[in-house]
Amino acid sequence: MSMIEARGVHKSYQMGSTEVHALRGVDIDVAEGECVFLGGPSGSGKSTLLHLVGGLDRVSAGSVKIRGFEVGALHGKTNDAELADFRCRNIGFVFQSFNLLPVLTVAENVEYPLMLAGASDKARRVTRMLEEVGLAELAKHFPNELSGGQRQRVAIARALVHQPSLLIADEPTANLDSQTGDRVIELMLALSRKQGSSVVICTHDPALLARAPRRVLLRDGCIESDETIESNRTIRTESHASAAAAVAA
């Protein structure tokens, strides 16, 4: 079974009196443990596809399934609480603006998904995760006391602490300088590989796309190209130790 199975996905929005077709019949499969980079110009529909795959939005037509669970169904087919619980257990999110909760400390931000899932042994798992992203010593700090790179590492820790089967990242490096961005991507991919999570990253960054093991480019709501680049698969095989070392540097 594919991790993600999207079939005939259409999504349209009403903007004033105009109906905007963001996606026009997209089909895509992502395998367990696979890493896919979504690219394309603004308005191509990559963020919309990412939201649908993450169960954050509903399709206008078609179907999006994660491990067979319908996450993109029209309103009513899957109720909101079910979908929220599914996201909580199976999906991790990393956002462009980090989106940490400002009133929670680093450790509390990372703990939040575990709390939602009712997980046991939260403190140990949070500590281990923070060690993995090299922020154990900042556990009691608040997000506004951290740099952009540190915040994104906290976001990665939060996204992966509950060991989701799918990691969704929306422009995760857009607010970071290129060096920090590279380190953050390496860390994210290394950790998700360690956990065996599939990854879907949406990015504008051509340098990042050039290194993608699988690159799906969208244009005008359709998939323009979908290529797997064997030579880039090394980006997934880089050791976690070296990634963590890179971050720490």
Place this chain on the structure above:
Amino acid sequence: MFELKVGWRNILRHRRRSLVTLLAVVTGVVSIILFGGFVQANYEGLRESVIRSQYGHLQVYQEGYEAKHRSTPEKVRLSKQESEKIVSIMERDPHFIAASRRIEFTGLLGNEKQSQAAVIRAVDPDAESLINSALTIIDGNDLDSSDAEGVLLGEGLAQSLNAKTGDSLTLVSATVGGAMNAVDVRVQGIFRSFAKEYDDRAMMMPLSQAQRVLGTDAVDMVVLLIDDTSKLKGVKAALGASLKQAGLHTEMQTWDQLASFYHRVVELYDGIFLFVIIVIAVVVLFGITNTMMIAVMERTAEIGTLRAIGTRQTGIVKQFVVEGLVLAALSSVVGVLIGVALSRGITGLEVMMPPPPGSSRGYPLRIALVPWVWMVSAFGVWAIAALATLFPAINASRKSIVDALRHV
């Protein structure tokens, strides 16, 4: 617990806005406590004035008095032996302070120039000085049991007769046999009660002199004063049993059955108090709703994040409602503390208030400490906060996750 922590930190995070809301709610709570305490103090003050200037706590009559005393008062009076027996039974009660026998009748009071109809209350002077402790003698002296001719005139009655202390007047009234009788009386003093209407018509005189005028040794009633108004119910029950056991056929009325003026004032104040509470509740409701709506707007992206991570809609509602309740609880506690402190402070200032409607004298401004008003204001605000937060919270939980995440 988590929601409490997040709610508290969000309150601290937006200190200025939280402070403004807190002040609005505190003002509401303090207003309710002060006004409620003021109203309650007025009730208590008026109640004691009514008891200690007119009715006593309890009045005991011959059976059938209420139904017949207007038409045939002489047939429903207590004989001398009965009234003395009633007094002796009353004296056994541990809460007993005083008992006075009374006759109430009407007569014509006048001098050589003018005359006025008067409502006359004849009393045991010694006991009545205790029962009528709220009566103010504004000129002259109180009744004296050794001076049968000395009478007290109400302020308004004295003015209408142009009578002063020491003046002689003639009292004309009908005896129990129907004949007219007249006696000379001397103005011993002039009094002022809490009720101007009463003072315009009232005269008080010693019982012995009134009995001579009326040609009887019977009385209309025996009036009882006890040490604690809150004990009245028990005293009444015990007295009723004792009177029955003694073979006396009597009926009783308590002060609140007699004091229609008191009940009119209570109704008036209750209406005003309710109106004030409603106004304050609306202000608090809109204050908290406004704060929470701004909070929801400002935290739209946070709401999107929480929802994306897997927080249910009910979880979002819970977080905002808890935050509103924490703020309201804090405001309630601060409001009650300030309200109690102000109540004590204002009472301590001993400011005099103007006479209330229908009354002839002012009274000291007092704010009673009324725990049930504190509880009502605190928990009322709490309930309003829950209501006020619910709409913005539900609104927040229903936001589209994608739109919320895009919110800047």
